Amino acid sequence: MDEPNPIIDALDLAGYQLTAPRRAVAGLIHSYGGHFTALELEAAARDRRLGVSRATLFRALELLTELGVVERIDLTTGEHAYVACAPAHHHHLVCSRCGRTADVEDSGVAEAVAQIARRSGYRIDSHRLELFGLCRHCQAKTNLSA
Amino acid sequence: MDEPNPIIDALDLAGYQLTAPRRAVAGLIHSYGGHFTALELEAAARDRRLGVSRATLFRALELLTELGVVERIDLTTGEHAYVACAPAHHHHLVCSRCGRTADVEDSGVAEAVAQIARRSGYRIDSHRLELFGLCRHCQAKTNLSA
DNA sequence: GCCACGTTGAGACTGAGTCTCGACAAACGG
DNA sequence: CCGTTTGTCGAGACTCAGTCTCAACGTGGC
Structure with a gap:
């Protein structure tokens, strides 16, 4: 549950509050080995009863994208997806x-x-x-x- | 009005009917020097009273993307846009x-x-x-x- | 205690794109 | 010439992605 998570570290480092919803989203994203879509993330949050609203989910994604630890990629199918990655x-x-x-x-x-x-x-x-x-x-x- | 249009040629070559709506969309796309979004295309079609429905617009875009004369690109802002280009x-x-x-x-x-x-x-x-x-x-x- | 600020949830809203369905028109076969 | 098939179209409902607004809440400073 409390495994090291570079996403949470990045939030902390950037001076953002480490609130429960943000931790939850960070954990969720960290658990993906590959890319995930907004829909998948939403569904996962719902399944695990994280109690995170859609708005917060997208806010977190936006934040993390800004910090560079998450990126948006575009698959060949035209779908949008997100990936966790190093900020470089x-x-x-x-x-x-x-x-x-x-x-x-x-x-x-x-x-x-x-x-x-x-x-x-x-x-x-x-x-x-x-x-x-x-x-x-x-x-x-x-x-x-x- | 009847200037040469590689988009129409491509449709013709691929054996598709050169219907009025398709010609209209092809003309519209051809008139862009850069990229355009779905919204812009829609608005342009409406402004010029092309009488082309949204569904047809997207169908045309899909067709042209398949033929390689239109491509979807993703801007840095995260927006989707389309560009007319050579099929290579x-x-x-x-x-x-x-x-x-x-x-x-x-x-x-x-x-x-x-x-x-x-x-x-x-x-x-x-x-x-x-x-x-x-x-x-x-x-x-x-x-x-x- | 009070205020400012950051954060959140709920839900409305917009844009992009898909899908279904009924209509129509060209092509095709007899 | 007629009927059928096939391709295409318009209207509109629908889904997904993402944004925005607004009211509520928590924390920290004073």
Whole structure:
């Protein structure tokens, strides 16, 4: 129940009150290994009787997004999802089978972006890269069943 | 009125009927130089009395997205927008001031993606890169006013 | 105790997108 | 020429995502 939770730490560090609803949402988010949608989060909160209202849920998500410990990603299906992650610039690698996500460093991408900036004449301020594929685990499963 | 429109061509090529509503939506989309939201498209259709219902509008968008001549992008603000573009793999460069968009080739990005795949062990099937910044035009304006 | 402020829950509201259903029109087959 | 099939459309209900307002509450400072 009281396992270390970087999300709560981040809230604390940023000077926000560690209220019960915020702890509850943080715990919920922390328990996801991959991405989750607003609907899923809502349902999970309801199932576990967290007593957290929708407004508070979204407020918490907004807060955490601002702090950088949660990010919104857009799946290939067009759905929105959220992922817990480290508050540093990075990109998301999403397994399209199991939904597991991994953070990847910018390595190589920044260069490519700089090149694009040079060619296009745009001054590029930010970029977002999302990668979709199969994680090791799901690749193995695919090979077995094939 | 009857200027060449690659969107209509794409519909034709794919064997879809070139009905009046579809032509109207295609014309509307073609007239945007940058991105547009569903709401804007709706409003524009209403303003110009195109007589196109919301359902048809979305159906057209879906169709065109499938054909690859329209893509959905996600702005930094979290909004969804659509852009008309060429039906080839590329990325979008969005001016955060004026909304103008440009397509850029994959140049360099594919390599970086391959590298990420190697390191992570994921089999990467697709990726999406979105770039935000200032276009040449808006940079110039900024310099003048500074 | 009182006040200010941060936080919350309830619920209305908006925007995006989907779905269903009934109508219509072009295409097709006889 | 007629009937059927298929594609498309409009209207409107519906769902999900997210925002906003407002009243209530708790905590900490004074």
